[in-house]
Amino acid sequence: MTILWDFDPEAHHTYRYALGESPEVMSHGPSILKAAENGVGHRMVVIGADIDIESACQLAERLRVERPEVGVLLLRHRLDVNVMSLALRSGIREVVQVDDQTALAEAARRSEALTAQLVREGDEGEGSGGSRQGKVITVFSAKGGVGKTTVSTNVAAHLAASGARTLLVDLDLMFGDVAISLQLIPSGTVSDLVSMRGHLDRAGLESVVATHEDTGLDVIAPSSDPGEAERVPADVILELLRTARSHYAYVVVDTPPSFTEHVLTALDVSDLTLLVATLDIPAVKNLRLAINTLDTLGASAESRVVVLNRAGVKVGLDSDEVETALKQPISASIPNDLGVPKATNRGYPIVVQDPRNPAAVAIRELADREVRTRFGELIQESPRRGLGRRRSKV
Ligand SMILES: Nc1ncnc2c1ncn2[C@@H]1O[C@H](COP(=O)(O)OP(=O)(O)O)[C@@H](O)[C@H]1O
Ligand SMILES: [Mg+2]
The missing domain is CATH 3.40.50.300 (P-loop containing nucleotide triphosphate hydrolases)
Incomplete structure (x- = not known):
């Protein structure tokens, strides 16, 4: 599911074809963060061209830490070097000119592929039975x-x-x-x-x-x-x-x-x-x-x-x-x-x-x-210590 951050509640019509689905339009940054954090199905956030760059970067920074698999794309009326470098530094995957639907479709496809890879890696890391998170x-x-x-x-x-x-x-x-x-x-x-x-x-x-x-x-x-x-x-x-x-x-x-x-x-x-x-x-x-x-x-x-x-x-x-x-x-x-x-x-x-x-x-x-x-670990005899056994550190 894709979230579109835009002040126009009808904006989902504009990007439906490029995104391959009708995005969920939200107008308020913090609620997007909450939805992305709590929801399981969110894989992409597209930030509309009228959202100011600082707020856009802040959201991307938070998502990068909290939901790194969620891709963030930024739409802008004009592409300039400043915006690009700010955006990339904050973890936004791509910046796309707002009226370039083909570029948006391609960026969305690349972002989706990366998300799929990150989700796969996450699942592989889960091991048998437990959650990957400590x-x-x-x-x-x-x-x-x-x-x-x-x-x-x-x-x-x-x-x-x-x-x-x-x-x-x-x-x-x-x-x-x-x-x-x-x-x-x-x-x-x-x-x-x-x-x-x-x-x-x-x-x-x-x-x-x-x-x-x-x-x-x-x-x-x-x-x-x-x-x-x-x-x-x-x-x-x-x-x-x-x-x-x-x-x-x-x-x-x-x-x-x-x-x-x-x-x-x-x-x-x-x-x-x-x-x-x-x-x-x-x-x-x-x-x-x-x-x-x-x-x-x-x-x-x-x-x-x-x-x-x-x-x-x-x-x-x-x-x-x-x-x-x-x-x-x-x-x-x-x-x-x-x-x-x-x-x-x-x-x-x-x-x-x-x-x-x-x-x-x-x-x-x-x-x-x-x-x-409580957390599902099988209790076994503690291994003996002092035998030079070392674990990898982190
Ligand atoms: N079960 C216990 N029996 C005897 N002394 C204890 C016990 N638990 C803690 N202490 C002692 O009490 C003191 C305070 O303990 P500490 O763990 O530092 O408390 P806190 O971290 O809550 O301030 C320490 O000197 C500690 O050795
Ligand atoms: Mg203490």
């Missing part, structure tokens, strides 16, 4: 110190050690401690992605990830300067997560304890949110508020699970009371164990360093059940 899992709590970094780091380390290509993104852009808790020296940071805005690809991602040797886990860390956080626009995070999920089976996101716009972006694209609670009233209250916010964002109840961390400590609040207050069942409980801060201080994920530790066992079970089984 899953984004965000670990969140509106309170600090509850174990978000512990859970995200260990879940991601376990997924990677089990053989799935996994990326851990530290979205605590001011005080992130993922890199330090894995003893990694980042080769690049989230801030480096700002200059790749609009054209982030696999090579760009590779240039900023650091790999945790023991597990093969890739990590993107924030800059060590907390002031950099506000220089990272939310759409850079969106592009990061979207690009990353095309190259990794799992993208795990660690977060700061607040709804920053970066966090909201991550929650919005997440397939699963792990909400971390502890047995204290402020943490439970904040988590209840967080769940309300997720409801407001339209996240489905099935796409989130509550993880009780430091369970078992006797503090006069028990897990049943937490479930009642949250109006949500607790899906996994991680015991309070001294081994956890010890592993954190040594810079090892406890699931790797001390696999029999009760907290490590609980985190592995959480990852196996709520991530691997």
